[in-house]
Structure formats: structure tokens, C-alpha cells
Amino acid sequence: MSGTLQVVFSGRRLLFLVTAGGVFVTLSILVFMIVLGLPLFTSNSFSLILTQDWAPDRGFFGIFPFICGTLAIVTLSLLLAFPLSLGNAVLIHLLLPPVAAKFLHRVVKMMTGIPTVIYGFVGIFLLVPFVREWFDSGSGMSILSAALLLALLISPTMILVFVESFAAIPKSQVRAVAALGGNLRQKLIYLYLPGAQNGILTGLLLATGRALGDTMIALMVAGNATAQPESLLDPVRTLTAHIALVMAADFDSIEFKTIFACGIILYLWTATLTLTLRFLPYGVLKSRLNRGLS
Amino acid sequence: MNRVYDCLLYFSAGICGLLLLGAVAGLTGFLLWHGLPVLGLELFFGSLKIGEIVDVIFLQQVVVDGLWPAVVGTCLLVLMALSTALPLGLGAGIYLAEYAGGKAKTLFSLTFDLLAGVPSIVIGLFGFSLTLYLHRQFSSLTPCLLISGLSLALLVLPYLVRTTQTALEDLPDSLRLTAAALGAEKSATIILVLLPQALPGIFSGVVLAIGRAAEDTAVIMLTGVVATAGIPRSLFDNYEALPFYIFYTASQFSDQHELQQGFGAALVLLIICVLLFTGAGLIRKKASYRLLYHSK
Amino acid sequence: MIVEKIVEIKNISFFYGERQVLSNISISFAKQTISAITGASGSGKSTLLSTINRLWEEVGGARVEGRVKIWLEGQEIDVYERQISLPELRRKVGMVFQIPNPLPMSIYKNLTLPLKMAGIKNRDLQREKVESVLKDAFLWSEVEPRLHEDARNLSGGQQQRLCIARAMILEPEVLLLDEPTSSLDEGAVFEIENLLLSLKERCSLLMVSHDLAQVRRVADSAVELVAGSLQ
Incomplete structure (x- = not known):
């Protein structure tokens, strides 16, 4: 025994x-x-790294343009992806007949399996030339190109979370609103959107995390320019791309050490998102999410 | 007036659906259009003859112009990442679901959530800095297959922990009570009753992890993947991998042939990943059925 | 005539959170009989049963005062003693629940599970025991061709007989039955009662039931619980 x-x-x-x-x-x-990255904190002041421009030949090693680039791409991609995802979630859960809804749902699930490097690859050869011609600007590698692709990358996550949270709304409430003679638009405004607001927030946060952490799309189609962007058609470098690009440099240079600053910022941003998600009261959804979305 | 709003709603939702489907169709169609014509043995083995291809598989012949080394590299990466992360992920998942309680559980779960959120390039950076640190101790160690495999294991670990934990926690308590009444020790309950029931859920986590390990590019580009290395001869060698091949071709192709190879590689990777995700459902049903009802 | 005791409950009180479910219960049960505990629902009958194999501990939030003694293989065992092995105790004190609870696996695996957990790994021995215990439960002819099918596809009565067979496969000396027939239809009830009467030879049965007619049909003795106290 x-x-x-x-x-x-x-x-x-x-x-x-x-x-x-x-x-x-x-x-x-x-x-x-x-x-x-410690030498950065002690010797060179960390705030300079965060606020200066990037011009190694003039002794400036600031990653401020990359922070701006990251935020620009992430924000734009969310602005594009959010309505797209909401529309598709409404289609899947409310509007389409069962067979079509199932098909769209399948396609969205399949999209979560598409490798990011493939978005980047197709982006370079299909989207970038298109943006270049259409807007008649530079190489076509720009905030806009990256954000469009990124929107496509993060939409499936949002759509699936939205659909889950629509489905979590009690049937009794749906019947109650229907009994009051509510049409689809009214159901959406008075029942689904308020009822699923935690789910919608969850989807947004998860998608933000994915967008922030993406490397390949930004690296391949955002252009990687080090200058401060001024328009959506400007090429930019993101924090993630900066880490990937500086790798080749000399290990003891300040240049090299800035990638750790990028790493720390990314870690802290995503950690904040995770903590926020953690304290969202999203009950039922949580276990379903763990099972296969995030 | 109401009617107008309704129409607007239907219309804009429809547009969203069309945009999404259009984008997916455009993406896959574009890849198929350019990739299908090159899909074939030549894509993988270059100009080698059938007989020589057999030699390649037994490592007697080197592929100069083809995807074969990249495919092998990706398989090795998946194998290494899974063989490291699976026991750890299962163990931690079981611990969190069945043993941990109170504050420890909250804290541990939170850390795995944090890990799940860390961008893959940061994981790659971690792997790289670890190599840098170890390099000072053992100067022969440089970024290599081993480091990449371990870093990828770290990348997929939270998926495995999460799916294992949730799969177990979703099981009804009546199972635990029944087993306890039959005189089961906790470990026996877990091994003989709970794990077989949780298998489908765990399996979906494993498939997800395979997909992630196979497609990730950011981690490996910091930890030892190179454009031409051939088949690695040891864990401490550089290696090639499919996603990196695609990335590299996109920026460095010098002629039409290389570009074609890139399209072929992208199509192959897409097919692998989509098959993994869609085929998972089928396999997982079969696997759990065999375990529970077939008693040979 | 001296009646040999199998289970003795002494001053047992049971608390669920703040609420007291059982208060100071003392009672003993005789060996190789069917003893019934009756009472209205909520009177604490099932709880009393669960203090004997300490199954209440698996749920949490509850507390017990008092002692329970069991005589297994002629040896006196203090159930609430610290060093006691709960799995070993529960292998000697089987339990059958109100709602049949076959595990979601095949009939055969349901029966071999307790054997495996008790360390009996010999396949031939396992097969032998499965056959004999199914025959004892009058179930063999019904399930022989479908041993490897999902146990949950059986009818309610068959499921419950399977659960009794499963509880008997480790040859326990005490079998606890928590309203074993209350979820079944009439024909099935009759079969289960017959089965219980036939088991009396081999072990002592403690049965919770709210059906007085049933108690009269099968039980050798009966006590009634009212609001957590013995009547």
C-alpha cells in the first residue's frame, strides 16, 4: 500500500x-x-531610446518611429477588421440560412489555419502592386498594405469569438424580444450587441494581441523604413520587424541592444492585454475560448 | 424609414461576407494559379531522377534545387517542439485541472496565459539570447535546430496546457465520484477514466500546436534557420524550413524559376496547414473511439 | 441469538457549511442482511450512507463528527482513522447510486476498471470475473454479444444491474445502495430487488429507500430518519 x-x-x-x-x-x-537590455537602462537614458528618431549614423538610436509604426498598423487593421468581423458574425449567427451560415463558419475556421507568412507572400505579389498602382505611391509597401493583410489575419479570431458570444445569449431572451415583435435590426441593437458586449471586447482584445505580435506581415509588406510615417501610404517599420532586422548587426552595439527594448515593450503590451482579458467577466465564453481559439 | 435601415443592415452585412470570402478566394486562387503548375516531384527534388530520389530519402544524395530539405527541416522542428512540449503541456494541464487549487492555480494559469500572449518574435529573441548566453559557456553552441525546436516548444506549450486543462475541467464531476466510489486512487482516476474522456479535446490542442510549430517563421529566423543548409546532420546544425523558404524567396528571388518555387512552397505549406486544421476533427473522433470501446 | 455486526455508526453528525444535516446518529447494522434506511427526501439518508465510505469528502464543503466502525474479514476498522487508505476501504465497501452511472466506455471496460485499479492485470482472470459477475447479476445472456458496446446504450434497468455487477466485482463485504430503483420502471425494479436478495449470501447490504413497500419486500430490518435524526 x-x-x-x-x-x-x-x-x-x-x-x-x-x-x-x-x-x-x-x-x-x-x-x-x-x-x-540593461546597458540601455543604465548608460544611455531609456527615455531617449523611447522618444528619439532612428539614425545610427548620427548617433540616434530611438525606436519612437517603430512604436508609431506599430500603433498605426495595429489601429488601422482593427478599424478595418472590426466592422468586417461584426458583419460576418451577424451573417453567420442571424442572417444566413443554416447551410450558408455553416459554410461561412467553416471558411472562417479554416482561415485561422492560414500561415502568416502566406499572407505576407501573397501580399507582396498581389496586394502591394495593387496599392502601388491604385494610389500611385512609391513601392506600395505601406501602412495601408500591412493593415489590410493584418485585418484579414485577425478577423477570423474576432468572428469566432463574436459568434460564440452571440450564441451564449439565452434563448429565452431571444424569444422574449421576438414575442414583442422585434425585427432583426431591433434584436441586434437591443439584445445581441448589449448582451454580447463582453464577448465583443474579448474578441477585440485577442485580435489586438495578435496584431501587435505579428512579425511576418509587417516585415514583408510594411516597407521597413526607419523614418517617422506621415501618411497611410508611407512605409514603416514595426517593433517586431525591427527585432527581426537588427539581428544581423554587431552584438555589442547599442543598435543591437535596442531590440531588447522592443522586446520588453512588446512583452509588456501583450501582458497588459492578457491581464485585462483575465479580469473581464466573460464566464461561459472562457472555457470555449480556451478550447481552441486564442 | 425603418425599412431603409433594415435594408442597410442586410446590405452592409452582405458586403462584409463578400469581402471576406472574396479575400480568401483571391488568396487561395492566386496561390493555386501560380503554384499548381509547379506542384510535382520536381518542386521537391529539383532535376533528380526517380532512382536518385530514393537515395535522397536515405540521405545518400543531396538535393540542390528543391524543397525537400525545407520539408525535412519543418518536420524535424515539429517533431522536436512536440516531443518537448507535449509531456510538459500534458503534465501542467493535468496538474492545473486536477491537483492545483486556490491561489497557486490562479497564478499558474495566469502565467500560461501570459506566455500564450507573448509574440513569437519575442520568444525567438529569448531563444537567441539564451544561445548568446550559453555561447559564452560553450563556445561551440550557435543558433541551431536544437535551439529552434526548444523555442517552438515554448511557443506551443500554453496551447497544450490550456487545452488539456479545459478538456479535463469540462468533464462532469460524476465521473470522478463514480471512480472514487469504485476505490480508485486519484492517479488511477486520471489515467483510466478522465484522460481517455478528455482525449478529443487534448487532441485538438495537439493539432493546433503542430500547425503553429509548422507555420511559425519569426521564432526560427532568430534561432538558426538559413536559406541553404541541406538536411541537418545533427541537432547543432543549421537547417532549412518551409515558412522561411517562402519568406526568403519573396524578398531574394533572382529569377522566374526561384519565384515559381516560392509559389510552390507557399501552396504546399497552405495545404499542410489547412489539412491539419480540417482533418483534426475526423482523427480525434476515431482516436477516442478506439481507446474507449475497443478492448484489445 | 447473537447478531454479528458489520457496520457501527457512533454519534455521527454531518455539517454542510453552516447547515447541520445529521445530528448525533448512532446505529449498527447486522452482517449478511439487507438493512434499510427510510425517510422523506432531504432527511439525510443518502448523506448517512456516504459517511460509511467517506464519499462525501470528494465533494468538499462538508464536515463530519463522530465515528464509523466496519468489520472487514473479521477485523475491526475505524473508518475515520487517519492512516486508513480510502481506495482500499472503498474496494471493500461498494456503492450503487440512485441514477445508474455507467462510465462512458464499453460494458466490458466498465467492469474491468475496478479490477485494473485494484492491480488485477491478468487478462484471463479479468475475463473470468466479468463473466461470473454478469451471470450473478442475471445480465450475461443479455449483454454477452455486445460487451464492447457503449454501456450507456443499455436500458435503465440493465445499466443499474451493470452498476451493481461493477460494485460486486471486487467482492466487497458491504454494499451501499442509494435508492437503487427510484429512477427505474416497475419491471426493472422487480429484477433489481431479486438481484439484491440473491446477493445477501455474499455481503451485507445497506439500502436507502423512500419506498416503504419495497422495504417490506426486501429488507430484514429498517430504520427511519426524520430531519437528520433517528426516529
């Missing part, structure tokens, strides 16, 4: 160690970046 007891006990111990190991590694990611 004591033999079995020991096995149970040590099994539990082992599982605990495994879990604690995962937690340890997660935290060490941040620690590693802080330690390696």
Missing part, C-alpha cells in the same frame, strides 16, 4: 515541478530581456 501511495505522491510532485518549470520559463523571458 505504501508503495502505491508513494507513486501517487511523487506523481503529483512531478506534475507540480513540470508546471512550476513552465511558469519559471515564462517569467525568465522577461528577465532575460531586461538583463540583456
Whole structure:
């Protein structure tokens, strides 16, 4: 008997160690970046890195343009993707006949499986030339091109979350509104949108996280210019792309160390999003989300 | 007036649907148009003859002009990431669902949520800095297959933990009570009753993880993937991978042939990922059925 | 005649949170009989049953005072003693629930599960035991051709007999029955009652039931619980 007891006990111990190991590694990611970026905090003032322009030949190693670039692309892609996703979620849950709704739902699920590098690849050869011709501007690699592709990348996440949260609205409420003679538009405004507001917020936050963390689309079609962008048709470099691009440089240079500043910023941004999501009261949706969306 | 608003609603929702479907159709159509013509043995093995291809598979012959090394590299990456992350993810998922309680559970779950949110380029940066750090200790260590595999494992770990945990937590408590009344120790309940029931859920997490490991580019480009390396001879070698091949071709192609190869690679990766995601449902049903009802 | 005791409950009180469900209950049950505990719903009958195999501990939020003694293989065991192994106790004290609870797996696997958990791994022995226990439960002829099908496809009565067979496969000395027939139709009830009477030879049965006619049909003795106290 004591033999079995020991096995149970040590099994539990082992599982605990495994879990604690995962937690340890997660935290060490941040620690590693802080330690390696430490010279930035101590010598050169960190605020300069955050606010200056990027002009290594003149001794400026600021990542401010990249922060702007990231925010511009993310914001624009959300502005494009949000109405698109809401429209599609309404189509799937409310408007389309079952067969068509199922088809659209399938397509959206399949989209979550499309690799980002493929969005980037098709973007370069299909979208970028199009933007170049249409707007008659430079190379076509721009905030707009990246945001369009990014919108396509993050929409499926939002659509699936929206549909889930529409589905979570109690049938009794739907019947009650229907019994009052509410038509579809009224149901949407008075029942679905308010009832699903937590779900909608969740979808938005998840999508923001994906957009912030994307590297390949920005790297391939945003143009990677280091100057401060002035219009949507300007090429920009994002924080993620900056990390990917500076890798080749000399390991001891300040240039190289700025990528850790980018890493820290990205880590903190996504951590904030995760924490916000965590404290959203989204009940039923949560377990469904864990099962396969995020 | 109301009628106008209604029409507007239908119309704009319809437009959204058409835009989305149009974009997907455009994307896949474009890839198929350019990629299908090159899809074939030549795409993978270049100008090698059938006999030589057999040699390639047994590592007797090197592929100079083809996707084969990239396909092998991607498979090795998936294999390494999964073999590292699966035991850890299962273990942590089981611990969180069945053993952890109170504050520890909240804290641990939160950390895995955080990890799930970390952008893959940051995970890659972590892998790279770890290599840099280790390089000072063992100067022979440079970015390589091993580092990439481990970094990818870190990338997919939270998916595996989450799906395992949720799959177990979704099971009704009556299962645990029944097993306990039959004299089951906790470990026996988990192994003989709960895990087989949770298998479909866990399996979907595994498929998701395979897809992520196969498609991710940002992690590997910081940790050892290169454009031409051939088949890696050890864990400490550089290697090629499909997604990186696609990225590299997009910016560095020098002639029409290379571009065609790029389209072929993109189509192959798309097919692999879409098959993984859609085929998962089928396999997972079969797998759990065998385990629960077939008692040989 | 000296009656040999199998279970003795001494001063048991049961609290669920703030609420007291059982107050100071003392009672003993005789070996190789069917003893019935009756009472209205909510009187604490099922709770009393769960203090014997300590199954209430699996749910949480509850607390017990008092002692329970069981005589297994002639040895006196204090159920609430610290070092006791709960899995071993529950293998010797089987339990059948109100709603049949076959696990979502095949009939055969339902029956071999307790064997595997008790460390009986020999396949031939397992098969032998499954056959004999199904025959004891008058179920063998009905399920033999479909042993590897989902147990949940059986009828309610068949499911409950399967659950009794599953509880008996480890040859327990005590079988706890929590309203074993209340969710079944009349024909099935009759079959289960017959089965219970035939089991009396091999083990002691403690049955909770609110059906007085049933108690009269099968039980050798009966006690009544009213609002958590013995009447």
C-alpha cells in the first residue's frame, strides 16, 4: 500500500515541478530581456531610446518611429477588421440560412489555419502592386498594405469569438424580444450587441494581441523604413520587424541592444492585454475560448 | 424609414461576407494559379531522377534545387517542439485541472496565459539570447535546430496546457465520484477514466500546436534557420524550413524559376496547414473511439 | 441469538457549511442482511450512507463528527482513522447510486476498471470475473454479444444491474445502495430487488429507500430518519 501511495505522491510532485518549470520559463523571458537590455537602462537614458528618431549614423538610436509604426498598423487593421468581423458574425449567427451560415463558419475556421507568412507572400505579389498602382505611391509597401493583410489575419479570431458570444445569449431572451415583435435590426441593437458586449471586447482584445505580435506581415509588406510615417501610404517599420532586422548587426552595439527594448515593450503590451482579458467577466465564453481559439 | 435601415443592415452585412470570402478566394486562387503548375516531384527534388530520389530519402544524395530539405527541416522542428512540449503541456494541464487549487492555480494559469500572449518574435529573441548566453559557456553552441525546436516548444506549450486543462475541467464531476466510489486512487482516476474522456479535446490542442510549430517563421529566423543548409546532420546544425523558404524567396528571388518555387512552397505549406486544421476533427473522433470501446 | 455486526455508526453528525444535516446518529447494522434506511427526501439518508465510505469528502464543503466502525474479514476498522487508505476501504465497501452511472466506455471496460485499479492485470482472470459477475447479476445472456458496446446504450434497468455487477466485482463485504430503483420502471425494479436478495449470501447490504413497500419486500430490518435524526 505504501508503495502505491508513494507513486501517487511523487506523481503529483512531478506534475507540480513540470508546471512550476513552465511558469519559471515564462517569467525568465522577461528577465532575460531586461538583463540583456540593461546597458540601455543604465548608460544611455531609456527615455531617449523611447522618444528619439532612428539614425545610427548620427548617433540616434530611438525606436519612437517603430512604436508609431506599430500603433498605426495595429489601429488601422482593427478599424478595418472590426466592422468586417461584426458583419460576418451577424451573417453567420442571424442572417444566413443554416447551410450558408455553416459554410461561412467553416471558411472562417479554416482561415485561422492560414500561415502568416502566406499572407505576407501573397501580399507582396498581389496586394502591394495593387496599392502601388491604385494610389500611385512609391513601392506600395505601406501602412495601408500591412493593415489590410493584418485585418484579414485577425478577423477570423474576432468572428469566432463574436459568434460564440452571440450564441451564449439565452434563448429565452431571444424569444422574449421576438414575442414583442422585434425585427432583426431591433434584436441586434437591443439584445445581441448589449448582451454580447463582453464577448465583443474579448474578441477585440485577442485580435489586438495578435496584431501587435505579428512579425511576418509587417516585415514583408510594411516597407521597413526607419523614418517617422506621415501618411497611410508611407512605409514603416514595426517593433517586431525591427527585432527581426537588427539581428544581423554587431552584438555589442547599442543598435543591437535596442531590440531588447522592443522586446520588453512588446512583452509588456501583450501582458497588459492578457491581464485585462483575465479580469473581464466573460464566464461561459472562457472555457470555449480556451478550447481552441486564442 | 425603418425599412431603409433594415435594408442597410442586410446590405452592409452582405458586403462584409463578400469581402471576406472574396479575400480568401483571391488568396487561395492566386496561390493555386501560380503554384499548381509547379506542384510535382520536381518542386521537391529539383532535376533528380526517380532512382536518385530514393537515395535522397536515405540521405545518400543531396538535393540542390528543391524543397525537400525545407520539408525535412519543418518536420524535424515539429517533431522536436512536440516531443518537448507535449509531456510538459500534458503534465501542467493535468496538474492545473486536477491537483492545483486556490491561489497557486490562479497564478499558474495566469502565467500560461501570459506566455500564450507573448509574440513569437519575442520568444525567438529569448531563444537567441539564451544561445548568446550559453555561447559564452560553450563556445561551440550557435543558433541551431536544437535551439529552434526548444523555442517552438515554448511557443506551443500554453496551447497544450490550456487545452488539456479545459478538456479535463469540462468533464462532469460524476465521473470522478463514480471512480472514487469504485476505490480508485486519484492517479488511477486520471489515467483510466478522465484522460481517455478528455482525449478529443487534448487532441485538438495537439493539432493546433503542430500547425503553429509548422507555420511559425519569426521564432526560427532568430534561432538558426538559413536559406541553404541541406538536411541537418545533427541537432547543432543549421537547417532549412518551409515558412522561411517562402519568406526568403519573396524578398531574394533572382529569377522566374526561384519565384515559381516560392509559389510552390507557399501552396504546399497552405495545404499542410489547412489539412491539419480540417482533418483534426475526423482523427480525434476515431482516436477516442478506439481507446474507449475497443478492448484489445 | 447473537447478531454479528458489520457496520457501527457512533454519534455521527454531518455539517454542510453552516447547515447541520445529521445530528448525533448512532446505529449498527447486522452482517449478511439487507438493512434499510427510510425517510422523506432531504432527511439525510443518502448523506448517512456516504459517511460509511467517506464519499462525501470528494465533494468538499462538508464536515463530519463522530465515528464509523466496519468489520472487514473479521477485523475491526475505524473508518475515520487517519492512516486508513480510502481506495482500499472503498474496494471493500461498494456503492450503487440512485441514477445508474455507467462510465462512458464499453460494458466490458466498465467492469474491468475496478479490477485494473485494484492491480488485477491478468487478462484471463479479468475475463473470468466479468463473466461470473454478469451471470450473478442475471445480465450475461443479455449483454454477452455486445460487451464492447457503449454501456450507456443499455436500458435503465440493465445499466443499474451493470452498476451493481461493477460494485460486486471486487467482492466487497458491504454494499451501499442509494435508492437503487427510484429512477427505474416497475419491471426493472422487480429484477433489481431479486438481484439484491440473491446477493445477501455474499455481503451485507445497506439500502436507502423512500419506498416503504419495497422495504417490506426486501429488507430484514429498517430504520427511519426524520430531519437528520433517528426516529
